[in-house]
Amino acid sequence: MKKPETRRPRPGAAILRTALRRNLGAMAAGTALMGLYQAAETAFPIALGLIVEHTMQDRSLGRLGVSICSLAVIITTVSLSWRFGMRVLQKANTTEAHRWRVRVAACGLQPVARDVDLKSGEILTIATEDADQTADIIEVVPLLVSSLVAVVVAAVALGLADLRLGLLVIVGTVAILSVLAVMSRRIGASTREQQARVARAGAKVADLIIGLRPLHGFGGNHAAFGSYRRVSTDAKRQAITVARVNGVYAGTALALNAVLAAAVSLTAGWLAFEGRITIGELVMAVGLAQFIMEPLKLFSEMPKYVMIARASAERMALVLDAPPVTSAGGELPEPGGPLEVEGVRHGTLQGVTFTVAAGEFVAIAAYQPRSAAELASVLAVNVAPGAYEGAVRVGGRELGDLAVEAVRAHLLVNPYDGEIFAGTLRTNIDPSGSGRPVDAAVEASLLTDVVALHRDGLDHPVRDRGANLSGGQRQRLSLARALAADTEMLVLHDPTTAVDAVTEQLIARNVAKLRRGRTTLVITSSPALLDAADRVLVLDSGVITAEDTHRNLLADDDAYCRAVAR
CATH class of the missing domain: 3.40.50.300 (P-loop containing nucleotide triphosphate hydrolases)
Known part of the structure; x- marks a missing residue:
């Protein structure tokens, strides 16, 4: 009986896993700080609702002072957690991008050329732009987790006020992400094609620079510039296509998030009108409905960035995983020989x-x-x-x-x-x-x-x-x-x-x-x-x-x- 073939992981996915694995410590610290940032931001409208609720019951200066101090603590937490969280993540991102640039450069400078159908200009693009975009996964994952924390905290807070509000947030978030996940695949395919065309345009520029003097010598510069113009125009058209797809994606995400926020606000208003939630809970619900748009927007954009990082990683794999043109032996030549x-x-x-x-x-x-x-x-x-x-x-x-x-x-x-x-x-x-x-x-x-x-x-x-x-x-x-x-x-x-x-x-x-x-x-x-x-x-x-x-x-x-x- 023939054994089923085991599918090997795609090289791009392996590169992303490597980047994630060697930055686990920085990502854990960044995730904790960014999660604290999102939780503190979520706590702000919750605190406002509680302040309104208690102020209506006990209008004392002492309680007002405690409320102001609580808001100050929340704002300070938001500021410091964002500052140090992004510092950790961006340092890890920059360091990881540098590692991949060095690896791609090392492959290009090896004594034996790699068996890869890429020109020097394309490899330069891979060693710069693609390395940077691949390393962005270091920031994407913590931001994704922290956005999820904000959504969960908001859903729990709303669910405690009324179960229907919490379920509305959860169901709406799942629906939004399902729609955007489908759209992100188109972004990944378009981005890969754009990166390839931009790299080809870069390679053409490098060729033109090398041959500019002889081209001027025999009058071939106009034909060469025309050739570059065609390649550059193809890259421009693909860039416009990617921008259009990204625009549709961003617009759809914003519209869906706004619909969810409006639905939560209207539902909370209806429940308050029916007397099922208090005025303080209504303030909290409306505040969370407005706040939740930011983490939802961030959360919904993450699949796009994951696809871009994946596309860049796969382009890097063209260089890193390409076999050498020849296998190196282990012997040494005899000195003084012919x-x-x-x-x-x-x-x-x-x-x-x-x-x-x-x-x-x-x-x-x-x-x-x-x-x-x-x-x-x-x-x-x-x-x-x-x-x-x-x-x-x-x-x-x-x-x-x-x-x-x-x-x-x-x-x-x-x-x-x-x-x-x-x-x-x-x-x-x-x-x-x-x-x-x-x-x-x-x-x-x-x-x-x-x-x-x-x-x-x-x-x-x-x-x-x-x-x-x-x-x-x-x-x-x-x-x-x-x-x-x-x-x-x-x-x-x-x-x-x-x-x-x-x-x-x-x-x-x-x-x-x-x-x-x-x-x-x-x-x-x-x-x-x-x-x-x-x-x-x-x-x-x-x-x-x-x-x-x-x-x-x-x-x-x-x-x-x-x-x-x-």
Whole structure:
């Protein structure tokens, strides 16, 4: 007999449970204080009713003074309980949001990318807005419980005056929440779609910022802006839909709460007219009917906030629960070993095989840029070892058997479009502040003119994505960072495409000199770098077709001469 499948909890629900579980103490304190606040607020109209009742029986100054003191105690309790209760809850909320932001950021910064179909702009939205909205559950639950306390206290007080009043409050509250629970599902679905569209718009903005300069260069900025306008318009329309749904929800909640308050007031008036309740009880009932609208409104809004928190948690789960592109092994590369690529087939690569011996400086002249990019991705472990045929060995160990952190420490692949971060020249070259050979890297990459140009030197501010630097300066800054890492193996992909020929010649000599005795592989079409290499491999149509020194290839291979000569 086949066992029934057990349904696994949805990742979003698991995230919310985690947030609730580790904030139980703060939530318990906040719930107690907010419950005290609601109970004290409920006690205010009850006290007024009792004061009216006793004042009509005994009109003495002493009793009036006691009444005033009682109201003062109630007001003080309301003020202090709200102040400290919200302080506890908001501190827990902020701390929890920070935890989730750090977790999402940690996933995005892991050595191995997550297998998730999201762009960087979308992940940024998840790490900010969705993290905040998920953490709101820390406040939602205590406020929900405290609102329930107010409703229960009001129902009990009214029930003591007349059972029908208490039952009216209970039945009315259940009916209101039943109607709003159905409506909150629509809010959750609409909110999820809105968050997704806003995130896509954010990702589009990030792409535009990255490619703004080249877009201006070939006149594609208008088409790009048109594309963003369409994505942004979709997000705007969905936001309007969500606002409309929220408006209907809020209006319905307010109307139902008003109907319940009116029903309690009219019923109390009728009972007082019939002589079934006293004037003091009538004052209490009318006061509670007016007061109860606030906790009922708060109580009825909670399902909406729960659905929003659930939607945000499910979006965070897209990042947090996504498996890594590749599983990290546990072995370490042998120091002093070669870099070996054997029969690699991936994309346009059709069985690439070569070896870079320890301490050797090798250049690869790739005739097709796509092949160069795919080879760099394989070496950078951006492609899972199981996603391509063949093997890549570092220090005699295959990439799939190595810990990714160990690969990153042993083998650095610097992409042609290396990111530049907001900070300073120094923090871009040595982000960890580990005291790497920054000066030597600056000199080798010829970043010295940029450093000398500014009074702050290496502490010169750099804007986000290097907006205050030229293309050549950004490229040399990225190269300096790669050289300062001083890894045993270094792979450079087109490191000098944005610099002039004279600068390129000097950089090539400097890199060869600085990396002497270290394994270096440069994927490039630069004649200067090809000439500085110990040998050159020609990558054409996905395979290595020739191998020799740059000058011998220039003399003997016409195709090579046409491809690299400038």
